[in-house]
Amino acid sequence: MLKIFNTQTKKLEEFVPLNDNIVTMYVCGVTVYDYCHVGHARSAICFDMIYRYLLYKGYDVKFVKNFTDIDDKIINKANEENKPFDEISEKYIKEFYTDMEAIGIKKPTFEPKATMHIKDIIDFISKLIEKGYAYEVDGDVYYSVSKFEAYGKLSHKKIEELKAGARIDINENKKDPLDFVLWKKSKPNEPSWDSPWGKGRPGWHIECSVMSMYYLGETIDIHGGGEDLIFPHHENEIAQSEALSDKQFVRYWIHNGFIKINNEKMSKSLGNFFTIRDVLKKFNGETLRYYMLLTHYRNPIDFSYNGLLAAKEALNRYYTFLMRLDNTKFGDEAFRIDSIETLIFNFENAMDNDFNTPQAIAEVFNCIKDFNLYLDTCQKNNLTPSLQLKKTFLNSMSKIAQVLGVFDKSYKEWYNLENNQWIEEKIKQRNKAKREKNYALADSIRNELLNAGIILEDYKDKTIWKKIK
RNA sequence: GGCGGCAUAGCCAAGUGGCUAAGGCACGGGUCUGCAAAACCCAGAUCCCCGGUUCGAAUCCGGGUGCCGCCUCCA
Structure with missing residues (x-):
């Protein structure tokens, strides 16, 4: 039985999809204006692992991951480089795929771009205005936070306390400082689309509500992203979606923990970030992926070269063991090793417990230790080791590899052995x-x-x- | 200021009431080897501190210390 930690309830909950075997899942993707950093990699790997495990459990998973391809940062970059905005976004979508492939990310079911859904966004906003949750001022449209009673239920914030904070940016068009923009009037020479409120473009939060509903329906099972998206982004998504549908928007909220550098949050503004390709110069994608999975997805990772090195050595241990298996003669004698026979069971147990990948990986190494010991004993006593045991281990490993996206090569690929x-x-x-x-x-x-x-x-x-x- | 999280061996990291506290990396000792490599064995942890609950706590409760995050764009 799969249990998932739900950010909204702060509890481990048994996972039961809304419609028996179908799982609907939406994950906030990237804003495409630059190369992806290892924080993006972590989020991608985390939800890829979850996606793969749900598939492994036999669910029919409909998984949407969006691209934010229109936004201030993209426009700024376009202006700096004197290029159209979509040239920037297209370039970094392409680079995104290069990186994702290197770290073994399986393609989601749908990967829509915000600009593909401008019409749907406008319709959505119009309905919010009709229902009294949004208002237009001089070409901008804002969401009226005070109209939505449940505001704050995900991030566990109180509206009054948010108002007390002086850090909210003052905008004289807003009726209330907490209100956020749904539609943004465009300045001259900015990319824009026609709307009932004049030329403009969508605000950031609205695209996810719209695309989630478009592809997956009013209520979805899982919505995920980095933990920094909890507020305000996901809080705002709830406000938009539930105001429109009067139904629960998301049943399980999942958020991944951060990458830190020297114990500080990695961020572009601090300048302390590594891109995925920085890392790939020194380590391969499997090593980076393994390193990420070595920590539970909700815990922070203090990103380090030494950590990657240890990850690489651990994978060396795994692939060296595969090499040993391949170079050992096996026979029909039966032999039992508990940890190997229960490997797949233990693996599922670990994964069912809120996707505990570190534990799942430890189970694998437990087996390797036991198997090595057994092979040592056989060798010492001139016994032929059991072929059945090898088969059991390799069968389990192929399932595990398919979920974790590591341990999935042959040792020849890992060690790069050709016919020399x-x-x-x-x-x-x-x-x-x-x-x-x-x-x-x-x-x-x-x-x-x-x-x-x-x-x-x-x-x-x-x-x-x-x-x- | 408000809200929240974390603290387990040299490093990374599971465990969240009960047999000897998983697993990986590094270091040291040993076995094996012509020597190595690989592998295995051994060594190595006051589970941040102080109280409390309990037959029993790393695990629950209270207090303290330290670090971090969110409250603004952010995976």
Whole structure:
């Protein structure tokens, strides 16, 4: 039974979709005006993992992730570079896909752009005005927060306290400082669309309400995003959507924790951020993904080079083990190892507990330890290890890999091993030297390979090699 | 100022009332090896502090200290 921590109730709740087997899920995507940083990667990986696990559980998941492709930051960038705004957004959508592919993100069902739904946005806003939740002032349309009684129910804020805070920007058009913009009048030379209120463009929050309803209906099961979106973005989405439909907007709110740098929030304004491609210069996508999954999705990650290094070493351990399995002869004898037989069960248990990926990963390494020990024992006593055990392990691993999006390569891919005839030849020469007890020659061959980035491992009846990672 | 979160070995990180506190990385000792590598074994934790509840607490409650986040755009 899957349990999910719901931001709104602050409790672990049993997950039961609204319509038996169908799960509707919406995740706030990125504003496309720059390369993605590792914070975007974390959010993407988190919800990708959730998406994959729901699919694994047999749900028919309809998953929407949007692109915000019209916004002040995009317009600013367009002005700086003297290009049309959509050239900027299209460029960074393309770059986005490059990054997402590198970290193993599965494509959502729908990936709409805000600009594809201008007409729907205008309709939505018109209805809010009709229902008395929004008002127009001089070409801008605002949402009237005080009209929506439940405002603050997600972020657990009280309207009075928000008003007391002096940090809300004063806009003389607004009737109330808490009101937020639904439709923004455009300045000359800015991108704009015709509307009943004149030329303008949508505010930020409205697109998610509109697209969520358009693709998934009035009430959806899961809505997610980074924890900084809780307020005001998701609070405002609730206000917009529920005012229109008079129905519950979202049943389970899920928010991922932040990336920190030296214990401070990573943000563009502080300038302490790494882009995904910065990281990919040093580590591969699987390592970055594994590193993210090593921490529970709601906890912060203090992002570090050392952490990535440890992640890489852990994956080395996994793939070295696969290499060992592949180079070991197995036979029909039966043998039981508890942790291996219960691996998939333990994995599901961990994942059912609010997607506890660190625990899920620990279960995998538990098995590897037990299996290695067993193989050591077999080797020592000249026994043939059980093929059935290997099959059980690999079957479970293929399911786990499919959900986590790591552990999903062959060791040959991971270590980048091609058919290198010359390496095999060198190994033969070295083994011959070893048999002749010419250790000086044997060592010099091994060093030669080491200099070429090749590490040898001697087993009882064969020598295997891998590339340094 | 208001609201919220976190504090577990050198580092990362699960566990949230009960057998010896998972797992990974690093370091040290050992086994194996011609030497290595890989693997395994051993060593290593006052579970931030002080009280309380309980037969029993890292886990629940109260207080304290420290760090962080949100309240403005932000994954």
